[in-house]
Amino acid sequence: DSGVTQTPKHLITATGQRVTLRCSPRSGDLSVYWYQQSLDQGLQFLIQYYNGEERAKGNILERFSAQQFPDLHSELNLSSLELGDSALYFCASSARDRDTYEQYFGPGTRLTVT
């Protein structure tokens, strides 16, 4: 158990809908990262927050957005869902900002868009 929690574990929804994925980092960690993992794309970095502020952006679509709240939990919002958005979404946390040493991954949310 990494100490990172993600909810829900599974999510099934229809195209065009909007969903919110939630992540709570390990106690004391200030950085939160979001990743998307699909069969054909591997693990893709989406976005990073540090202590409430956006720090780095990867291949995140405009239909996706995220935020980190004062209690350090983070939410990833996915809207206008398409079939291709079906994937495992991982959240990871680390203690520091750019000088990260190791990221601890949560168990993931499996999103299925039908």
Add this chain to the structure above:
Amino acid sequence: GQNIDQPTEMTATEGAIVQINCTYQTSGFNGLFWYQQHAGEAPTFLSYNVLDGLEEKGRFSSFLSRSKGYSYLLLKELQMKDSASYLCAVRGGGKLIFGQGTELSVKP
């Protein structure tokens, strides 16, 4: 840009040694990580290299050559539970970029 290459799949025998290679191109290199991921599960940290050389951690070792943009993960005394995907990840420009992973199958 950043590019990471590693073999798609490898097969090895229980008790043997296997080496998984990773080559990378990146700007602002600031460390290379190896993660293990079992199917449907979260990646778990194995090793980290930021300086050239070999880092040993039990049955697992990782090597880095920054001038060659090359790393390898060495797994000794293979066990069936080592069957998993091994992800090479490079940190640069404030981001951690993962390779596609190498699917390792350990046979009895």
